[in-house]
Amino acid sequence: MGGIVIIGAGECGTRAAFALREAGYSGPVTLVGSEPHVPYERPPLSKPVDGAVQLKAICSAQALEASRVDYLQGVSASRLNAQERTVTLGDGRTLPYEKLLLATGARTRPLTCPGAQYALSFRTYADAAAIFSRAGDGRRVAIIGGGLIGMELAAVLRNKGVAVSIIEAAPAPLGRAVPARFAARLHARHSGEGVQFHLGQGVAEITDCAVHLADGTVVPAELVVAAIGVQPDVALAEQAGLSIGNGVLVDDLLCTSAADIFAAGDCAAVRQPGGGHLRFESWRNARNQAETAARNMAGGSEAFLAVPWFWSDQYELGLQVAGLPAPTHQTVLRGRDDGEVEFYLEDGQLVAAAGLGIGNAVAKDIKLAEMLIAAGVRVDAAALADPDFNLKTLLKNARAA
Amino acid sequence: MSDLMTWVSACKLDDIEQEGALRFDHSGRTYAIYRGPDDSVYCTAGLCTHEAIHLADGLVIDFEVECPKHSGAFDYRTGEALRLPACENLRTYPAEVIDGEVRVALG
Numbered sequence: 001m002g003g004i005v006i007i008g009a010g011e012c013g014t015r016a017a018f019a020l021r022e023a024g025y026s027g028p029v030t031l032v033g034s035e036p037h038v039p040y041e042r043p044p045l046s047k048p049v050d051g052a053v054q055l056k057a058i059c060s061a062q063a064l065e066a067s068r069v070d071y072l073q074g075v076s077a078s079r080l081n082a083q084e085r086t087v088t089l090g091d092g093r094t095l096p097y098e099k100l101l102l103a104t105g106a107r108t109r110p111l112t113c114p115g116a117q118y119a120l121s122f123r124t125y126a127d128a129a130a131i132f133s134r135a136g137d138g139r140r141v142a143i144i145g146g147g148l149i150g151m152e153l154a155a156v157l158r159n160k161g162v163a164v165s166i167i168e169a170a171p172a173p174l175g176r177a178v179p180a181r182f183a184a185r186l187h188a189r190h191s192g193e194g195v196q197f198h199l200g201q202g203v204a205e206i207t208d209c210a211v212h213l214a215d216g217t218v219v220p221a222e223l224v225v226a227a228i229g230v231q232p233d234v235a236l237a238e239q240a241g242l243s244i245g246n247g248v249l250v251d252d253l254l255c256t257s258a259a260d261i262f263a264a265g266d267c268a269a270v271r272q273p274g275g276g277h278l279r280f281e282s283w284r285n286a287r288n289q290a291e292t293a294a295r296n297m298a299g300g301s302e303a304f305l306a307v308p309w310f311w312s313d314q315y316e317l318g319l320q321v322a323g324l325p326a327p328t329h330q331t332v333l334r335g336r337d338d339g340e341v342e343f344y345l346e347d348g349q350l351v352a353a354a355g356l357g358i359g360n361a362v363a364k365d366i367k368l369a370e371m372l373i374a375a376g377v378r379v380d381a382a383a384l385a386d387p388d389f390n391l392k393t394l395l396k397n398a399r400a401a
Numbered sequence: 402m403s404d405l406m407t408w409v410s411a412c413k414l415d416d417i418e419q420e421g422a423l424r425f426d427h428s429g430r431t432y433a434i435y436r437g438p439d440d441s442v443y444c445t446a447g448l449c450t451h452e453a454i455h456l457a458d459g460l461v462i463d464f465e466v467e468c469p470k471h472s473g474a475f476d477y478r479t480g481e482a483l484r485l486p487a488c489e490n491l492r493t494y495p496a497e498v499i500d501g502e503v504r505v506a507l508g
Contacts, residue, residue: 287485363460
C-alpha cells in the first residue's frame with residue numbers, strides 16, 4: 001500500500017484522483033468517500049427532473065477502475081496520524097500513505113434554536129431526496145437562510161408551485177457573495193414569484209408546523225429547510241494537529257502545515273499574496289484546486305492562482321461572478337438586451353466582474369472578464385461600458401503587447 | 402452519408418459574429434453554428450456532451466468553443482472534446498456559405 005490517499009470523494013477528491021494519473025503519478029491511489037454512492041455532482045441536486053432528484057455520477061466505477069483508483073465507498077476517515085503517516089478508517093482499517101489529500105469538503109452549519117431538529121439540511125443526495133419527496137401535497141416550505149442555496153431552492157420549489165417563505169437574518173438576501181445590484185434584482189424576481197421574505201429576522205423556535213421568529217411573527221410551514229451556510233470539515237486535520245483557521249490552512253502550493261499532507265476544495269483556506277487565507281465554496285474551485293494539488297503531489301510546484309468563479313441559476317436567470325467584487329471597487333455597468341454585467345476596477349485594473357441575464361447570456365462577457373483579470377490587463381472603463389465594443393479586442397491587444 | 406442528409410438553410414453569415422456562434426433549432430433538435438476567425442462556417446450538435454447546456458452561449462476563441470457553465474471545451478471543426486469535464490466528442494455536421502446564406506446538412 002502506501003501511495004496517495006485522498007479523503008473525500010466529492011468533486012474535489014474525485015477530480016484529484018484522475019488528475020494524479022494525468023500528471024503521470026503511477027503509484028497506488030486510494031479514494032475514501034463516506035457516502036454510499038459512486039462519486040456524484042452536487043449542483044444537479046437542486047434540479048430534480050420530473051420531481052425526482054438526479055444522482056449524476058462524476059465518473060463511473062469502471063472509469064475509477066480503469067485509472068487504478070481504489071475507491072472505498074461508504075467509509076469515513078476517523079483519525080489521521082501525521083507522524084506515522086497513517087489514516088484510520090471507520091471500519092477499523094489503517095491505511096499508510098506517502099502523501100495525503102484532505103478533500104473533506106464542508107458540512108451544513110447547524111441551527112441552534114429550539115426545534116432545530118425539525119429543519120432539514122441541504123447538502124447531500126440524501127438531503128435532496130428528503131426535501132423533494134416531502135415538498136408537495138400542499139406543504140408550505142420555510143427556508144432559513146437567503147443565501148445562494150436557499151434562493152436556488154426557493155426558485156425550484158416555486159416552479160413546482162410550492163408556497164415558499166425565506167427567513168434571513170441580514171436586511172437583504174444574497175448579501176455575502178452577490179453584488180448589491182444583482183442581489184436586489186434576484187430578490188425582486190423572487191418576490192414577483194410570490195416568495196414571502198422575512199428579512200432582518202432571527203428564528204426563535206421551530207415546531208412541526210411553523211417557524212416562530214424573534215419578533216413574534218409565526219411563519220406557517222410543514223417543511224423547514226436550514227440553508228445558513230456551511231462550515232469546512234476540519235475535524236480530521238484539527239485532531240492531527242494541522243494549522244486550522246476558517247478551513248485547513250494551506251500555502252499557495254495547497255500544502256498544509258504538515259509535510260506531504262495537502263488540502264483542496266471547500267475545506268481548504270489558501271494563503272493569499274496580500275496576507276490572510278481565503279476559502280472558496282464552488283464547483284469550479286473544487287476542481288481547479290484538485291488539479292493543482294494533484295500536480296504538486298505528483299512532484300510539481302505550481303502556485304494556485306485561479307480567479308474565483310461561480311454561477312447560480314434562479315428561475316430563467318443566470319448569475320455568474322468572477323473574482324471577488326468589493327464595495328470599494330470602481331463599478332462599470334454594461335447593459336445588454338438580455339442581461340447586465342458589472343465590472344469592478346481597482347486602480348484602473350479589472351479585478352472582478354458579475355452579470356445576471358436570461359439563461360447563460362452573460363457567460364461570454366464573464367469568461368472574457370475572467371481572462372482579462374488573470375492577465376492583469378489595464379482596461380478602459382468606457383470600452384467596458386459600451387455593449388457594442390467586443391471585449392475580445394482587449395484580450396487580443398493585451399496578448400499582442 | 403450523403404443520401405440521408407438534408408441541406409437546410411440556417412441563417413445569414415452576418416447573423417453570426419465573426420469568431421462567434423449562433424444557436425439553431427430545427428425539427429425539434431438544437432444545433433450550434435460557428436463562424437470562424439477566417440469566416441469559415443461549421444455546425445455541431447447544440448448541447449454540450451457533459452450536460453445539456455447550449456454551447457452557442459459559450460465563448461468562441463479561434464476554433465474552440467467553451468461551455469458557458471462548466472468550461473468544457475471543443476474544437477468545433479472536428480467536435481473533439483478538448484477540456485474536462487467534457488470527455489465525449491460533439492457530433493458535427495457539414496456547413497457551407499452560399500451567397501451569404503449559411504446552409505447545414507443535418508441527418
